[in-house]
Amino acid sequence: MKKALIFGVTGQDGSYLSRLLLKKKYIVHGVIRRSSSINTRRIDDIYQEPFAQKKNFILHFGDVTDGTSVNDLIYKINPTEIYNLAAQSHVAVSFNIPEYTTNADALGALRILDSIVKINPKIKYYQAGSSEMFGKVQTFPQNESTPFYPRSPYAVSKVYAHWITVNYRESYNIFASNGILFNHESPLRGETFVTKKIVKALCRIKNNKQKKLYLGNIYAKRDWGHAQDYVLAMWKILQYKKPDDWVISTGKQYSVKQFINLVAKKIRLKIFWKGKGLNEKAYSEKNEPIVEIKKRYFRPAEVDNLKGSSQKAKKILKWKPSKDINDLIHDMTEYELNEISNEK
Ligand code: NAP
Numbered sequence: 001m002k003k004a005l006i007f008g009v010t011g012q013d014g015s016y017l018s019r020l021l022l023k024k025k026y027i028v029h030g031v032i033r034r035s036s037s038i039n040t041r042r043i044d045d046i047y048q049e050p051f052a053q054k055k056n057f058i059l060h061f062g063d064v065t066d067g068t069s070v071n072d073l074i075y076k077i078n079p080t081e082i083y084n085l086a087a088q089s090h091v092a093v094s095f096n097i098p099e100y101t102t103n104a105d106a107l108g109a110l111r112i113l114d115s116i117v118k119i120n121p122k123i124k125y126y127q128a129g130s131s132e133m134f135g136k137v138q139t140f141p142q143n144e145s146t147p148f149y150p151r152s153p154y155a156v157s158k159v160y161a162h163w164i165t166v167n168y169r170e171s172y173n174i175f176a177s178n179g180i181l182f183n184h185e186s187p188l189r190g191e192t193f194v195t196k197k198i199v200k201a202l203c204r205i206k207n208n209k210q211k212k213l214y215l216g217n218i219y220a221k222r223d224w225g226h227a228q229d230y231v232l233a234m235w236k237i238l239q240y241k242k243p244d245d246w247v248i249s250t251g252k253q254y255s256v257k258q259f260i261n262l263v264a265k266k267i268r269l270k271i272f273w274k275g276k277g278l279n280e281k282a283y284s285e286k287n288e289p290i291v292e293i294k295k296r297y298f299r300p301a302e303v304d305n306l307k308g309s310s311q312k313a314k315k316i317l318k319w320k321p322s323k324d325i326n327d328l329i330h331d332m333t334e335y336e337l338n339e340i341s342n343e344k
């Protein structure tokens with residue numbers, strides 16, 4: 001029976017990946033951080049699933065900034081596969097807490113890799129890399145050969161984690177792979193990422209629960225996929241016969257503004273745009289401004305334009321996304337509208 005150890009189990013991807021692996025009959029060990037408020041919201045309902053029990057979904061306290069806990073967990077569990085999803089994953093916040101972000105996102109990967117080499121070099125390792133590493137993009141679309149040009153402390157840390165994974169693979173002959181995943185979203189996405197922020201706010205505005213949504217740069221373009229598809233890619237990456245680096249993306253790109261328009265259309269909220277720059281606003285049918293631009297949501301350095309090419313994963317791993325942007329918006333709006341109706 002395969003044993004997986006997931007660092008970052010309480011996050012969006014950790015939740016979907018746990019469900020996937022449990023369905024595949026893995027024993028799943030997840031690492032949670034001590035927190036003064038409950039941080040297991042995304043995984044609590046896993047125990048209600050027919051495929052999950054206390055004995056095959058096991059949680060442990062730990063932290064990737066604490067080498068002793070990382071080493072201890074890997075030694076005690078001795079898993080078949082480790083998925084390192086743990087990160088301070090908010091790009092804007094990484095400008096506020098660059099040192100912590102580097103400790104968790106860069107050195108966290110090093111701590112796990114080093115424990116693998118010392119404890120059991122047969123353990124397979126997945127590193128959660130990011131399209132943010134391409135940053136100020138050098139080729140279009142971006143694939144495994146595109147040079148990195150990171151634009152935030154978060155992205156610089158992920159570049160370190162990428163290369164230390166390659167270095168440990170080449171130096172110690174371990175099975176360590178990098179996924180370079182483009183943005184992926186879901187109903188479980190963190191509330192301060194732009195898609196969730198937009199979907200939640202527009203659904204609440206539609207139901208008279210909120211008046212306005214404030215955003216930053218609405219002209220940034222992203223390649224948005226569905227987290228459920230992307231965790232399948234993570235698993236496939238570790239099942240391939242050799243360790244390698246893989247771009248995972250949809251190959252389609254939308255601006256934040258286009259995303260707003262698609263969500264508004266989906267929930268039948270009529271909006272129209274007027275103005276330019278910081279004065280650009282979206283208005284409701286009643287001519288009330290409902291989306292406004294605020295300088296505080298702009299980043300010191302922006303990533304303007306991401307679009308991936310995952311031809312390699314398609315050809316070799318036989319992975320391709322099953323859900324497009326409309327399916328994603330369907331899932332996210334359904335979830336949010338349901339949350340609102342439960343409030344009533
Ligand atoms: P997320 O929702 O922010 O989840 C991050 C997880 O890491 C949470 O479980 C968090 O715990 C945990 N964590 C944070 N700091 C930690 C620490 N010091 N020690 C142990 N655990 C820690 O992120 P996600 O969207 O699921 O993404 C998963 C991974 O993929 C991240 O590494 C992210 O950077 C990367 N990634 C994400 C995307 C995307 O579009 N979603 C794209 C490319 C790469 P708490 O719940 O306690 O905060």
Ligand code: G4F
Pocket residue numbers: 089090091092129130131132181182183184192193194195197214215216217218220221222256297298299302303
């Ligand atoms: O949703 P975002 O915060 O995601 P971002 O920065 O692309 O990062 C996410 O995807 C990466 C993969 O490429 C992951 F590695 C990373 O962990 C994270 O999951 O912002 C998307 C875009 C940005 O250009 C941002 O400037 O939306 C723009 N934006 C405009 N207004 C906003 C806002 N972003 C946020 N979070 N909040 C705003 O109000």
